[in-house]
Amino acid sequence: MSPKVIAAVRDGLRAAADPVKAPEMQAYMKSDMPFLGVQKPARVALVRSLPRIDDRDEWLDVVRTLWREATYREERYVALTLSGDRRFQSVALMPLFDEMIVTGAWWDYVDEVAARRVGPLLRSDPDVIRPLMLKWSTDADLWRRRTSIICQLGFKAATDVDLLTACIDANVDDRDFFLRKGIGWALREFAKTEPGWVRAFVEARPGLSPLSRREALKHL
Incomplete structure (x- = not known):
C-alpha cells in the first residue's frame, strides 16, 4: 500500500498547489527547497483523506520516503505530520x-x-x-x-x-x-x-x- 499512499500525498499536494502563494511561502521560510503553495488547512485535509496504515513498517516507510525524496517543502510537512501517529x-x-x-x-x-x-x-x-x-x-x-x-x-x-x-x-x-x-x-x-x-x-x-x-x- 505504501507506494499508493505516497502517490496520494504527492498528487494531492499538486492538486492543491497555489502558484501565487508558493514563492511567498518560500521567501517567508527562506527555503532553498521550493513550495507548492499548499497551506496548512489543505495539508491537514489531505492527511485525513489518506488510507489508514496499520503496519508500523509500512507507516515508517511512507514517512521516510516522503521526507527523504521530497522535492517540495510541503511533502516534508506531511511526512512530519504522519510521523506523529500516536500508535507507533x-x-x-x-x-x-x-x-x-x-x-x-x-x-x-x-x-x-x-x-x-x-x-x-x-x-x-x-x-x-x-x-x-x-x-x-x-x-x-x-x-x-x-x-x-x-x-x-x-x-x-x-x-x-x-x-x-x-x-x-x-x-x-x-x-x-x-x-x-x-x-x-x-x-x-x-x-x-x-x-x-x-x-x-x-x-x-x-x-x-x-x-x-x-x-x-x-x-x-
Whole structure:
C-alpha cells in the first residue's frame, strides 16, 4: 500500500498547489527547497483523506520516503505530520526524529519535532531521552542543541528544571540567534508556571544574551 499512499500525498499536494502563494511561502521560510503553495488547512485535509496504515513498517516507510525524496517543502510537512501517529510512538523512533532535525535544519521542522515528538518521549521514557538531551545540549549541531532546550515546552509543573538548566547553561554563551531565541522561549513558557524561578534564573546569569533575557521576562 505504501507506494499508493505516497502517490496520494504527492498528487494531492499538486492538486492543491497555489502558484501565487508558493514563492511567498518560500521567501517567508527562506527555503532553498521550493513550495507548492499548499497551506496548512489543505495539508491537514489531505492527511485525513489518506488510507489508514496499520503496519508500523509500512507507516515508517511512507514517512521516510516522503521526507527523504521530497522535492517540495510541503511533502516534508506531511511526512512530519504522519510521523506523529500516536500508535507507533516509542524511543525506537529517535533515529528518525534525529534525521529530521539534522537534515531539516530549520525552525519550522525542528520545533515541531522537538516539542511534539521528542518532548512526549521525554515524558514517557526519561531514562532514555534525558541522557540523550544532555548529550545533544553540547552537540556540534545547533538544531540538536535547540531541541534539547525547547523539548520541554508545555511541560509546566512537570518540567525537569535540572535538565532545562543544564541545556541552557551549555549554550548560554553561544551567539547563534536560534539558540538565544530558543532559550528565551523555553524560559518564557516555564515562567507561566514558575515565574519566580525564571526571574531568579535570569538574574543569576548576567551572561544571558539580551534576546534571551527579553524573551524570558516578556510576561513577567
